[in-house]
Amino acid sequence: MTKPIVIYGSSDSGNCLKVRWVAERLGIPFEWIETNTFSGETRRPEFLKLNPAGQVPVVVLADGRILAQSNAIMLHLAENSGLVPSDAYDRAKMFEWLFWEQYSHEPYVAVRIARLHYLKQREEDLDPSLLTKGAAALARLEQQLRETPHLVGVGPTLADVALLAYTRKAELGGFDLASYPSVQAWVRRMESTLGLAPFRAH
Protein backbone atom coordinates (compact mmCIF):
# COMPACT_ATOMS: atom_id res chain seq x y z
CA MET A 1 0.00 0.00 0.00
CA THR A 2 1.30 3.45 -0.90
CA LYS A 3 1.82 5.75 2.06
CA PRO A 4 -0.66 8.62 1.72
CA ILE A 5 0.58 12.14 1.21
CA VAL A 6 -0.21 14.56 4.04
CA ILE A 7 -1.88 17.85 3.12
CA TYR A 8 -1.76 20.67 5.70
CA GLY A 9 -4.61 22.93 4.65
CA SER A 10 -7.55 25.07 5.64
CA SER A 11 -10.98 24.06 4.31
CA ASP A 12 -11.80 27.77 4.02
CA SER A 13 -8.89 28.35 1.63
CA GLY A 14 -9.33 27.96 -2.11
CA ASN A 15 -5.56 27.51 -2.48
CA CYS A 16 -5.77 24.47 -0.19
CA LEU A 17 -8.92 23.07 -1.79
CA LYS A 18 -7.24 23.11 -5.23
CA VAL A 19 -4.75 20.55 -3.97
CA ARG A 20 -7.46 18.43 -2.34
CA TRP A 21 -9.58 18.42 -5.53
CA VAL A 22 -6.66 17.28 -7.68
CA ALA A 23 -5.77 14.48 -5.25
CA GLU A 24 -9.42 13.36 -5.14
CA ARG A 25 -9.87 13.51 -8.91
CA LEU A 26 -6.68 11.53 -9.57
CA GLY A 27 -7.35 8.99 -6.79
CA ILE A 28 -4.19 9.92 -4.87
CA PRO A 29 -4.56 8.79 -1.22
CA PHE A 30 -4.07 11.66 1.22
CA GLU A 31 -4.43 12.62 4.86
CA TRP A 32 -5.82 16.14 5.46
CA ILE A 33 -4.60 18.04 8.51
CA GLU A 34 -6.88 21.01 9.10
CA THR A 35 -4.69 24.04 9.73
CA ASN A 36 -6.25 27.33 10.77
CA THR A 37 -4.51 30.27 9.12
CA PHE A 38 -6.36 32.96 11.07
CA SER A 39 -5.28 31.71 14.55
CA GLY A 40 -1.53 31.92 13.96
CA GLU A 41 -0.99 28.15 13.52
CA THR A 42 1.06 28.74 10.38
CA ARG A 43 3.42 31.08 12.27
CA ARG A 44 4.39 28.54 14.95
CA PRO A 45 7.97 27.19 14.93
CA GLU A 46 6.88 23.59 14.18
CA PHE A 47 4.89 24.76 11.15
CA LEU A 48 7.69 27.05 9.93
CA LYS A 49 9.95 23.97 9.89
CA LEU A 50 7.54 22.50 7.29
CA ASN A 51 7.20 25.71 5.30
CA PRO A 52 9.46 28.68 6.13
CA ALA A 53 7.09 30.86 4.10
CA GLY A 54 4.42 30.23 6.78
CA GLN A 55 1.69 29.44 4.25
CA VAL A 56 -0.78 26.65 3.58
CA PRO A 57 -1.16 24.44 1.67
CA VAL A 58 1.99 22.47 2.34
CA VAL A 59 2.31 18.79 1.52
CA VAL A 60 4.49 16.02 2.94
CA LEU A 61 5.03 13.56 0.10
CA ALA A 62 5.13 9.77 0.57
CA ASP A 63 8.95 9.85 0.84
CA GLY A 64 8.85 12.58 3.52
CA ARG A 65 9.91 15.44 1.27
CA ILE A 66 8.02 18.70 1.52
CA LEU A 67 6.39 20.88 -1.12
CA ALA A 68 4.59 24.24 -0.86
CA GLN A 69 2.65 26.63 -3.17
CA SER A 70 -0.77 25.40 -4.29
CA ASN A 71 -0.07 25.53 -8.01
CA ALA A 72 3.33 23.83 -7.67
CA ILE A 73 1.74 21.03 -5.61
CA MET A 74 -1.06 20.56 -8.16
CA LEU A 75 1.48 20.40 -10.98
CA HIS A 76 3.48 17.76 -9.13
CA LEU A 77 0.46 15.59 -8.32
CA ALA A 78 -1.02 15.92 -11.81
CA GLU A 79 2.12 15.28 -13.90
CA ASN A 80 1.32 12.96 -16.80
CA SER A 81 -2.42 13.14 -16.04
CA GLY A 82 -5.15 14.49 -18.29
CA LEU A 83 -5.24 17.68 -16.21
CA VAL A 84 -1.99 18.82 -17.87
CA PRO A 85 -2.21 19.19 -21.68
CA SER A 86 0.24 17.08 -23.68
CA ASP A 87 0.47 19.77 -26.38
CA ALA A 88 3.37 22.14 -25.61
CA TYR A 89 1.48 25.34 -26.50
CA ASP A 90 -1.63 24.35 -24.55
CA ARG A 91 0.61 23.49 -21.61
CA ALA A 92 2.24 26.93 -21.87
CA LYS A 93 -1.21 28.59 -21.91
CA MET A 94 -2.14 26.59 -18.80
CA PHE A 95 0.97 28.00 -17.09
CA GLU A 96 0.00 31.49 -18.26
CA TRP A 97 -3.35 31.16 -16.48
CA LEU A 98 -1.77 29.63 -13.36
CA PHE A 99 0.68 32.52 -12.93
CA TRP A 100 -2.02 35.06 -13.81
CA GLU A 101 -4.25 33.52 -11.14
CA GLN A 102 -1.66 34.07 -8.41
CA TYR A 103 -0.76 37.58 -9.57
CA SER A 104 -3.94 39.15 -10.96
CA HIS A 105 -6.90 37.22 -9.52
CA GLU A 106 -6.16 35.71 -6.08
CA PRO A 107 -4.72 38.93 -4.54
CA TYR A 108 -8.03 40.71 -5.23
CA VAL A 109 -10.85 38.13 -5.35
CA ALA A 110 -9.52 35.88 -2.56
CA VAL A 111 -8.35 38.79 -0.42
CA ARG A 112 -11.81 40.42 -0.54
CA ILE A 113 -13.45 37.10 0.35
CA ALA A 114 -11.09 36.71 3.33
CA ARG A 115 -11.55 40.27 4.58
CA LEU A 116 -15.30 40.66 4.10
CA HIS A 117 -16.52 37.14 4.82
CA TYR A 118 -14.00 35.53 7.18
CA LEU A 119 -12.49 38.55 8.96
CA LYS A 120 -15.78 40.53 8.93
CA GLN A 121 -14.09 43.74 7.84
CA ARG A 122 -16.27 46.50 6.43
CA GLU A 123 -16.36 47.43 2.75
CA GLU A 124 -15.48 51.04 3.58
CA ASP A 125 -12.26 49.93 5.31
CA LEU A 126 -10.95 48.11 2.23
CA ASP A 127 -8.67 49.53 -0.47
CA PRO A 128 -11.12 50.31 -3.32
CA SER A 129 -8.62 48.96 -5.89
CA LEU A 130 -9.31 45.44 -4.60
CA LEU A 131 -12.81 45.72 -6.07
CA THR A 132 -11.84 47.21 -9.43
CA LYS A 133 -8.92 44.82 -9.94
CA GLY A 134 -10.99 41.81 -8.88
CA ALA A 135 -13.75 42.84 -11.29
CA ALA A 136 -11.14 43.22 -14.06
CA ALA A 137 -9.94 39.67 -13.37
CA LEU A 138 -13.49 38.31 -13.59
CA ALA A 139 -14.05 40.24 -16.84
CA ARG A 140 -10.87 38.69 -18.27
CA LEU A 141 -12.21 35.21 -17.40
CA GLU A 142 -15.59 36.09 -18.95
CA GLN A 143 -13.87 37.19 -22.17
CA GLN A 144 -12.14 33.80 -22.49
CA LEU A 145 -15.07 31.64 -21.39
CA ARG A 146 -17.43 33.33 -23.84
CA GLU A 147 -15.17 31.85 -26.54
CA THR A 148 -14.20 28.45 -25.12
CA PRO A 149 -15.83 26.09 -22.60
CA HIS A 150 -12.58 25.70 -20.65
CA LEU A 151 -9.65 28.09 -20.23
CA VAL A 152 -7.22 26.03 -22.33
CA GLY A 153 -7.57 23.42 -25.04
CA VAL A 154 -10.46 21.00 -25.24
CA GLY A 155 -11.11 19.92 -21.64
CA PRO A 156 -10.55 20.80 -18.00
CA THR A 157 -6.95 21.46 -16.94
CA LEU A 158 -5.22 22.68 -13.79
CA ALA A 159 -5.95 26.21 -15.03
CA ASP A 160 -9.69 25.60 -14.55
CA VAL A 161 -9.13 23.98 -11.15
CA ALA A 162 -6.98 26.88 -9.94
CA LEU A 163 -9.35 29.61 -11.14
CA LEU A 164 -12.42 27.81 -9.87
CA ALA A 165 -11.25 27.86 -6.26
CA TYR A 166 -11.98 31.52 -5.50
CA THR A 167 -14.17 32.42 -8.49
CA ARG A 168 -17.00 30.16 -7.26
CA LYS A 169 -17.03 32.04 -3.94
CA ALA A 170 -16.58 35.50 -5.47
CA GLU A 171 -19.98 36.62 -4.15
CA LEU A 172 -18.61 36.33 -0.61
CA GLY A 173 -16.14 39.01 -1.71
CA GLY A 174 -18.90 41.30 -2.97
CA PHE A 175 -18.61 40.44 -6.68
CA ASP A 176 -21.85 39.72 -8.57
CA LEU A 177 -21.29 36.62 -10.70
CA ALA A 178 -24.55 37.27 -12.58
CA SER A 179 -22.60 40.00 -14.43
CA TYR A 180 -20.33 37.28 -15.82
CA PRO A 181 -22.71 34.66 -17.28
CA SER A 182 -20.07 32.58 -19.06
CA VAL A 183 -18.04 32.44 -15.87
CA GLN A 184 -21.12 31.40 -13.92
CA ALA A 185 -21.89 28.57 -16.38
CA TRP A 186 -18.25 27.42 -16.28
CA VAL A 187 -18.33 27.38 -12.45
CA ARG A 188 -21.32 25.01 -12.51
CA ARG A 189 -19.64 22.87 -15.20
CA MET A 190 -16.38 22.63 -13.27
CA GLU A 191 -18.15 21.88 -9.97
CA SER A 192 -19.89 19.01 -11.73
CA THR A 193 -16.59 17.83 -13.27
CA LEU A 194 -14.96 17.77 -9.83
CA GLY A 195 -17.98 16.25 -8.08
CA LEU A 196 -18.56 19.31 -5.89
CA ALA A 197 -21.94 20.48 -4.63
CA PRO A 198 -22.82 23.81 -6.33
CA PHE A 199 -21.60 26.60 -4.07
CA ARG A 200 -24.30 29.00 -2.87
CA ALA A 201 -23.36 32.21 -1.10
CA HIS A 202 -26.79 32.60 0.49
Added chain:
Amino acid sequence: MTKPIVIYGSSDSGNCLKVRWVAERLGIPFEWIETNTFSGETRRPEFLKLNPAGQVPVVVLADGRILAQSNAIMLHLAENSGLVPSDAYDRAKMFEWLFWEQYSHEPYVAVRIARLHYLKQREEDLDPSLLTKGAAALARLEQQLRETPHLVGVGPTLADVALLAYTRKAELGGFDLASYPSVQAWVRRMESTLGLAPFRAH
Protein backbone atom coordinates in the same frame (compact mmCIF):
# COMPACT_ATOMS: atom_id res chain seq x y z
CA MET B 1 16.26 29.70 -41.01
CA THR B 2 13.87 29.70 -38.07
CA LYS B 3 11.66 32.75 -37.81
CA PRO B 4 12.63 34.61 -34.63
CA ILE B 5 10.17 34.95 -31.79
CA VAL B 6 9.07 38.51 -31.03
CA ILE B 7 9.31 39.71 -27.43
CA TYR B 8 7.32 42.81 -26.45
CA GLY B 9 9.06 44.03 -23.33
CA SER B 10 10.41 46.91 -21.30
CA SER B 11 14.14 46.94 -20.57
CA ASP B 12 13.32 48.42 -17.16
CA SER B 13 11.17 45.43 -16.23
CA GLY B 14 12.70 42.39 -14.54
CA ASN B 15 9.76 40.30 -15.71
CA CYS B 16 10.65 41.14 -19.31
CA LEU B 17 14.41 40.68 -18.84
CA LYS B 18 13.82 37.15 -17.49
CA VAL B 19 12.47 36.14 -20.88
CA ARG B 20 15.29 37.86 -22.75
CA TRP B 21 17.96 36.18 -20.60
CA VAL B 22 16.48 32.71 -21.19
CA ALA B 23 16.30 33.28 -24.95
CA GLU B 24 19.92 34.54 -24.98
CA ARG B 25 21.22 31.70 -22.83
CA LEU B 26 19.51 29.05 -24.95
CA GLY B 27 20.45 30.66 -28.27
CA ILE B 28 16.83 31.22 -29.30
CA PRO B 29 16.67 33.95 -31.99
CA PHE B 30 14.38 36.81 -31.00
CA GLU B 31 13.33 40.31 -31.95
CA TRP B 32 12.85 42.70 -29.00
CA ILE B 33 10.17 45.38 -29.29
CA GLU B 34 10.71 47.97 -26.57
CA THR B 35 7.33 48.66 -24.96
CA ASN B 36 6.98 51.39 -22.38
CA THR B 37 4.64 50.37 -19.58
CA PHE B 38 4.56 53.76 -17.89
CA SER B 39 3.28 55.70 -20.94
CA GLY B 40 0.10 53.64 -21.44
CA GLU B 41 1.38 51.69 -24.46
CA THR B 42 0.17 48.42 -22.92
CA ARG B 43 -3.37 49.83 -22.57
CA ARG B 44 -3.81 50.67 -26.26
CA PRO B 45 -6.30 48.58 -28.29
CA GLU B 46 -3.62 47.12 -30.60
CA PHE B 47 -1.62 45.93 -27.58
CA LEU B 48 -4.70 44.55 -25.80
CA LYS B 49 -5.30 42.38 -28.88
CA LEU B 50 -1.92 40.76 -28.18
CA ASN B 51 -2.49 40.45 -24.43
CA PRO B 52 -5.94 41.26 -23.02
CA ALA B 53 -4.32 41.42 -19.57
CA GLY B 54 -2.44 44.56 -20.74
CA GLN B 55 0.91 43.38 -19.41
CA VAL B 56 4.42 42.87 -20.73
CA PRO B 57 6.19 40.64 -21.49
CA VAL B 58 4.17 39.08 -24.24
CA VAL B 59 5.69 36.92 -26.93
CA VAL B 60 4.65 36.11 -30.49
CA LEU B 61 6.01 32.63 -31.21
CA ALA B 62 7.45 31.59 -34.58
CA ASP B 63 4.05 30.17 -35.64
CA GLY B 64 2.24 33.42 -34.75
CA ARG B 65 0.65 32.18 -31.54
CA ILE B 66 0.83 34.40 -28.49
CA LEU B 67 1.97 33.75 -24.94
CA ALA B 68 1.99 36.00 -21.86
CA GLN B 69 3.23 35.84 -18.24
CA SER B 70 7.01 35.95 -17.77
CA ASN B 71 7.32 32.64 -15.95
CA ALA B 72 5.04 30.81 -18.41
CA ILE B 73 7.09 32.14 -21.34
CA MET B 74 10.37 31.10 -19.71
CA LEU B 75 8.97 27.62 -19.07
CA HIS B 76 7.91 27.29 -22.70
CA LEU B 77 11.25 28.47 -24.11
CA ALA B 78 13.30 26.36 -21.68
CA GLU B 79 11.41 23.05 -21.96
CA ASN B 80 13.86 20.15 -22.18
CA SER B 81 16.81 22.47 -21.46
CA GLY B 82 19.16 22.31 -18.49
CA LEU B 83 17.31 25.24 -16.90
CA VAL B 84 14.44 22.88 -15.95
CA PRO B 85 15.47 19.99 -13.67
CA SER B 86 14.78 16.50 -15.01
CA ASP B 87 14.13 15.17 -11.49
CA ALA B 88 10.41 15.44 -10.69
CA TYR B 89 10.88 16.70 -7.12
CA ASP B 90 13.49 19.28 -8.12
CA ARG B 91 11.17 20.42 -10.89
CA ALA B 92 8.33 20.77 -8.37
CA LYS B 93 10.58 22.84 -6.09
CA MET B 94 11.45 25.05 -9.06
CA PHE B 95 7.72 25.64 -9.58
CA GLU B 96 7.34 26.39 -5.87
CA TRP B 97 9.93 29.18 -6.18
CA LEU B 98 8.40 30.49 -9.43
CA PHE B 99 4.91 30.85 -7.90
CA TRP B 100 6.39 32.23 -4.66
CA GLU B 101 8.28 34.82 -6.71
CA GLN B 102 5.09 36.15 -8.31
CA TYR B 103 3.10 36.10 -5.07
CA SER B 104 5.53 36.92 -2.25
CA HIS B 105 8.54 38.67 -3.80
CA GLU B 106 7.66 40.62 -6.96
CA PRO B 107 4.62 42.45 -5.48
CA TYR B 108 6.89 43.97 -2.81
CA VAL B 109 10.47 44.15 -4.13
CA ALA B 110 9.57 45.02 -7.74
CA VAL B 111 6.75 47.36 -6.74
CA ARG B 112 9.05 49.36 -4.43
CA ILE B 113 11.67 49.58 -7.20
CA ALA B 114 9.02 50.86 -9.63
CA ARG B 115 7.55 53.40 -7.22
CA LEU B 116 10.76 54.78 -5.69
CA HIS B 117 13.13 54.59 -8.64
CA TYR B 118 11.03 54.85 -11.80
CA LEU B 119 7.95 56.76 -10.61
CA LYS B 120 9.96 58.88 -8.11
CA GLN B 121 7.37 58.47 -5.35
CA ARG B 122 8.44 59.27 -1.81
CA GLU B 123 9.08 56.64 0.84
CA GLU B 124 6.54 58.25 3.18
CA ASP B 125 3.80 57.88 0.56
CA LEU B 126 4.26 54.09 0.26
CA ASP B 127 2.38 51.43 2.20
CA PRO B 128 4.91 50.44 4.93
CA SER B 129 4.00 46.75 4.48
CA LEU B 130 5.78 46.79 1.10
CA LEU B 131 9.06 47.22 2.98
CA THR B 132 8.45 44.58 5.65
CA LYS B 133 7.10 42.01 3.19
CA GLY B 134 9.91 42.66 0.71
CA ALA B 135 12.47 42.26 3.49
CA ALA B 136 10.79 39.00 4.54
CA ALA B 137 11.10 37.72 0.95
CA LEU B 138 14.82 38.60 0.86
CA ALA B 139 15.31 36.89 4.25
CA ARG B 140 13.62 33.75 2.88
CA LEU B 141 16.04 33.76 -0.08
CA GLU B 142 18.98 34.28 2.30
CA GLN B 143 17.86 31.30 4.40
CA GLN B 144 17.91 29.03 1.32
CA LEU B 145 21.09 30.41 -0.25
CA ARG B 146 23.02 30.05 3.00
CA GLU B 147 22.43 26.31 2.57
CA THR B 148 22.71 25.79 -1.19
CA PRO B 149 24.49 27.68 -4.01
CA HIS B 150 21.33 27.73 -6.14
CA LEU B 151 17.66 27.69 -5.15
CA VAL B 152 16.99 24.16 -6.41
CA GLY B 153 19.15 21.11 -7.08
CA VAL B 154 22.74 21.31 -8.24
CA GLY B 155 22.81 24.12 -10.80
CA PRO B 156 21.02 27.21 -12.06
CA THR B 157 17.34 26.77 -12.97
CA LEU B 158 14.50 29.06 -14.02
CA ALA B 159 13.93 29.66 -10.30
CA ASP B 160 17.28 31.45 -10.08
CA VAL B 161 16.62 33.40 -13.30
CA ALA B 162 13.20 34.54 -12.07
CA LEU B 163 14.37 35.59 -8.61
CA LEU B 164 17.48 37.31 -9.93
CA ALA B 165 15.49 39.79 -12.02
CA TYR B 166 14.35 42.07 -9.21
CA THR B 167 16.62 40.89 -6.39
CA ARG B 168 19.72 42.30 -8.13
CA LYS B 169 18.06 45.74 -8.26
CA ALA B 170 16.58 45.56 -4.75
CA GLU B 171 18.69 48.53 -3.61
CA LEU B 172 16.70 50.74 -6.00
CA GLY B 173 13.70 49.75 -3.88
CA GLY B 174 15.42 50.76 -0.65
CA PHE B 175 16.51 47.27 0.44
CA ASP B 176 20.10 46.86 1.68
CA LEU B 177 21.52 43.72 0.05
CA ALA B 178 24.54 43.83 2.38
CA SER B 179 22.15 42.48 5.03
CA TYR B 180 21.74 39.34 2.92
CA PRO B 181 25.32 38.23 2.13
CA SER B 182 24.41 34.83 0.65
CA VAL B 183 21.87 36.53 -1.63
CA GLN B 184 24.50 39.08 -2.67
CA ALA B 185 27.03 36.34 -3.54
CA TRP B 186 24.35 34.42 -5.48
CA VAL B 187 23.43 37.59 -7.44
CA ARG B 188 27.05 37.95 -8.59
CA ARG B 189 27.23 34.22 -9.40
CA MET B 190 24.02 34.31 -11.45
CA GLU B 191 25.01 37.51 -13.27
CA SER B 192 28.22 35.75 -14.28
CA THR B 193 26.27 32.62 -15.33
CA LEU B 194 24.00 34.72 -17.54
CA GLY B 195 26.81 36.89 -18.90
CA LEU B 196 25.42 40.09 -17.34
CA ALA B 197 27.50 43.03 -16.13
CA PRO B 198 27.25 43.23 -12.32
CA PHE B 199 24.41 45.60 -11.48
CA ARG B 200 25.39 48.63 -9.38
CA ALA B 201 22.72 50.87 -7.89
CA HIS B 202 25.11 53.80 -7.48
